Amino acid sequence: MAIGASLAAGISVPLADNTNLGWRGSLAVWAILAFIGFLVWIPQLSRISISDQKRNYKAAMKALGKAPKAWKIAFFMGLQSLTFYVILAWLPAIIQSRGYDADYAGWMLSLSQATGILGSIIIPLWAGKTTDQRSIVIILMLVESIGVLGLLLPSLGYIALWVSLIGFVLGGTFGLALLFIVLRSKDSDTATELSGMAQSIGYMVAATGPFIFGSLFDFTGGWTYSLILLFVVIILKMYMGIGAGKPGKL
Numbered sequence: 001m002a003i004g005a006s007l008a009a010g011i012s013v014p015l016a017d018n019t020n021l022g023w024r025g026s027l028a029v030w031a032i033l034a035f036i037g038f039l040v041w042i043p044q045l046s047r048i049s050i051s052d053q054k055r056n057y058k059a060a061m062k063a064l065g066k067a068p069k070a071w072k073i074a075f076f077m078g079l080q081s082l083t084f085y086v087i088l089a090w091l092p093a094i095i096q097s098r099g100y101d102a103d104y105a106g107w108m109l110s111l112s113q114a115t116g117i118l119g120s121i122i123i124p125l126w127a128g129k130t131t132d133q134r135s136i137v138i139i140l141m142l143v144e145s146i147g148v149l150g151l152l153l154p155s156l157g158y159i160a161l162w163v164s165l166i167g168f169v170l171g172g173t174f175g176l177a178l179l180f181i182v183l184r185s186k187d188s189d190t191a192t193e194l195s196g197m198a199q200s201i202g203y204m205v206a207a208t209g210p211f212i213f214g215s216l217f218d219f220t221g222g223w224t225y226s227l228i229l230l231f232v233v234i235i236l237k238m239y240m241g242i243g244a245g246k247p248g249k250l
Helices: 002-018 022-047 057-065 068-097 102-127 134-152 159-183 188-206 209-220 224-245
Strands: none
Touching: 002 102, 057 068, 057 188, 068 102, 068 159, 068 188, 068 209, 068 224, 102 134, 102 159, 134 159, 134 224, 159 188, 159 224, 209 224
16 A cells, blocks of 8 residues: 555656646556556455444443543544645645745655655564553654654755655654554453544544645744644644553453
8 A cells, every 4th residue: 555655656757747647647547556446346245244233333332432542543544644635735845835846846756655664564573572662652743843844944955854754753653653552452352442533533633734734834824833743733643642642451
């Protein structure tokens, strides 16, 4: 999935410009691939089975709603996804505002996705070897802060470095958020319920990110306050991640 996203980010602009397809034609290419994936998965529908277990989902959600750790996992999921969607939506525009062309901006977005692959592999493997993931959360947030600071100060240059750091952390925190669901659940049913809570609440939080980030740019005419917002998100994410990374089961 990450490899596909990385390739799409880098190829879309050249595909639109060099083949005269335009942005609509470029998007249509990826729509064709999505349709092929849809056809591949149709036969799998017959294999879906429904559990016969009589577990009370409503009661389980009520119990999770009273657990602070469950909320911290949910908001950690949401905040890391918020940053991911902001970068996905606005990184090319930020880079172009620094004087680079659209092709370069697209490849930098592709680079962030590619380094995210490394993060999504390395961080969960590292985190799975310890019962306490709080130090990992702190290290990731420090690395992300360096990357965002690099984008905030264009005079520093080294765009590829800052983009790589941010991408690595975003891939790592996504894998870590999913791992928290497993590590903090006492059984598979709790993991299923916690996953539903974390992803539903988390993605509701994440969906606000690109809109707020872009609105700050519209109101201020620059990226400074928008990028400062990401530092605020990093602080919140660190707090939630430290709570989620603390050993213990729900």
